[in-house]
Amino acid sequence: MKMILAATVLAAGTALAAAGASAAPGAALGGLKGNADSNLQLVHGRHSTCQLGPAGWHRSPRPGVRIACAPARSKRPSGLYWSWRKNGPNWGWYDTRKRRWH
Secondary structure (H helix, E strand, C coil), X not given: CHHHHHHHHHHHHHHHHHHHCCCCCXXXXXXXXXCCCCCCCCCCCCEEEEEEXXXXXXXXXXXXXXXXXXXXXXXXXXXXXXXXXEECCXXXXXXXXXXXXX
């Protein structure tokens, strides 16, 4: 009886020690996806290419500088009447014939 209890305790201790000894945090829970309550915050950082951000298409070559730009011409909607326009703080494609935004 004591031998079975000792083997059970040893097996449980080995399993817990192996799970806690992993190098990556949350690896014992199935990777980082298992850690839903994270203190990480995604930010839209510095980039020199034209990208779609929270306030429209722009590029940020230096910290604190925001330059509005148009996306690549291949992303332009099909048709003759689309033009790149500004509406308040946002930029976008506007159809001048149908008077609507893409």
